[in-house]
Amino acid sequence: MDSKPTVVVLDDWENVLRDRVDWRAIRSRANVIIHNTRLCGHALRAALSSAQVLVVFRDRTPVDADLIALLPGLQRIISTGARNRTLDAKAAEQAGIHVGHTAWGPSKASTCEHTWALILAAVKRVPQSALSASNSRWRNPDVSAFMPPVMEGKRLGLIGLGQIGQRVAAIGKVFGMQVVTWSPNMTAERAAEHGVLAVSLKELLETSLVVSLHLVPSETSRHLLNAERLGWMHAGAILVNTSRAELIDTDALVDALHHKRIAYCALDVFDQEPLAPDHPLLNMPNVLLTPHVGFLCEEVVHNFAVGVQDQLEAHLSQQGVYSPL
16 A cells, blocks of 8 residues: 655646656655646546645635645645635644745746736737738738837826836836826825826726736725726727736626727736637737736746745655655
8 A cells, every 4th residue: 555645736837846846856755746737626626635735836726615625634735936815724724734835036027027028019019910930921901000109108007006016117117108007095195106196097097008907906806997997998098917817807808809999908817717718808809818927937936846845845854754865
């Protein structure tokens, strides 16, 4: 009978942990099972049924009280990143499960850079005009008919001015944009500290060329941009979201894009991830979609891998089943 503990890794979609953790000594003392596709329902419960240690990649799979109750053999949860909003740490503690987190890294810088990659690509319509073997036409009339605006002198509207929003604002000012901001608790004084102007949400949406979301989600901010508020945006506006999908009513957004009430949308986050192959956003010409990669960078995933390896080795050592090679 195999007496080794079982370590289960969930949602390693990029194979970051598979390829960057040195598993040799760990595998000599534990059974390691790594999943790089999303598991749900019965498949998820079956995958975790024998786990003593669970490694979760950020908050991709919710680990709530109901799931924890089904895993009486679970002793430890290791979460990549310093915070996991879908992990019920209190329920884990009550069940006697130790919860650990890895270090983060420069994810805020990475997300800011990705935000600007999306903004520039959306404003200049880079995906539509890019040349490739399958799209070698030098001047596509459909694309050439669109003349991109210059961002200098235009408004950049930031919904949220936390650490990422502040970085995005600084770059907007370098481009010569007038940066305005709104959040539920924003004050004129706080905005001025960062060289931006506090305005109402309605004014921000009505007057901004680019609206970028950088707000921490809460019950009150769910579907903050609903059909009514999306209707405040003008027909030439561009919406960018590298924050959280629940800030936008996706059905209302699809409708606004379909009827061209807003010009373009660039998204890195979605209600369900991975995005379903038949999702309507995938078939729209005025969208740019990336698979929630804003936080990913070499430095962040290095910290994830090191943290997971260190904590697994510590756990196995405490259990008396680990000794370095």
